[in-house]
Amino acid sequence: MAEFVIAIDGPAGSGKSSVSKEVARRLGFGYLDTGAGYRALALHGLNNPGQEIQQLFDSFDYAISLDPDHPAVMVGDEDVTAEIRTERIASAVSQIAKLPEVRKFQLEDARALISACNMPGIVVEGRDITTVVAPDAQLRILLTASEAVRLARRGLENSESAENLKARDASDSKVVEFMIAAEGVYLVDTTDLDFESSVAEVLRLVEVVKHG
Numbered sequence: 001m002a003e004f005v006i007a008i009d010g011p012a013g014s015g016k017s018s019v020s021k022e023v024a025r026r027l028g029f030g031y032l033d034t035g036a037g038y039r040a041l042a043l044h045g046l047n048n049p050g051q052e053i054q055q056l057f058d059s060f061d062y063a064i065s066l067d068p069d070h071p072a073v074m075v076g077d078e079d080v081t082a083e084i085r086t087e088r089i090a091s092a093v094s095q096i097a098k099l100p101e102v103r104k105f106q107l108e109d110a111r112a113l114i115s116a117c118n119m120p121g122i123v124v125e126g127r128d129i130t131t132v133v134a135p136d137a138q139l140r141i142l143l144t145a146s147e148a149v150r151l152a153r154r155g156l157e158n159s160e161s162a163e164n165l166k167a168r169d170a171s172d173s174k175v176v177e178f179m180i181a182a183e184g185v186y187l188v189d190t191t192d193l194d195f196e197s198s199v200a201e202v203l204r205l206v207e208v209v210k211h212g
Helices: 016-027 034-047 053-059 087-097 100-116 129-133 147-153 160-173 195-211
Strands: 004-009 030-033 062-064 073-075 121-126 139-144 186-189
Touching: 004 016, 004 129, 004 195, 016 030, 016 121, 016 195, 030 034, 030 100, 034 053, 034 062, 034 073, 034 087, 034 100, 034 121, 053 100, 087 100, 100 121, 100 129, 121 129, 129 139, 139 195, 186 195
Parallel strands: 004 121, 004 139, 030 121, 139 186
Antiparallel strands: 062 073
């Protein structure tokens, strides 16, 4: 199991995925995007419309690489890394992600992946990571940014995708609190930070936690 866990929460467009991957690269850590599991399950559900939720779980042959340079996602023998990032899946994932049984299934999967990581540390990012998935992580961070900045970063200011992002925020906020840092969680607001500054701030917090 990884000796040092960095848990990073945050809404879509906050920069958590790109920042988390780069932090993992620089530290020689593993990288886990927990949202990929939800997306892969959503894709599996769309491809198997007749299956009940437990049947979907039982038939879900899912694997994800913890290599930040090659975070491939497989369902069975199919590489779905690109497909789970499509608008089709983005539109479907919020519906499946709010189901309690799905959240429990994904929680257990994420914790198993963290435990199986054989690297010195791992950066785990997604939603409710700091409070539910890895509340005992050595470093817990809420990475956020204003809605306007998050939309601009994704080039979504005036598109259907913008409405999907806002809908995901609204839906997810009913299930998890991801815009307010819990006790013991560092807040990193990237609204006025560029990518390099955001990475540097996370690395600074790693040093703070390690050395005080």
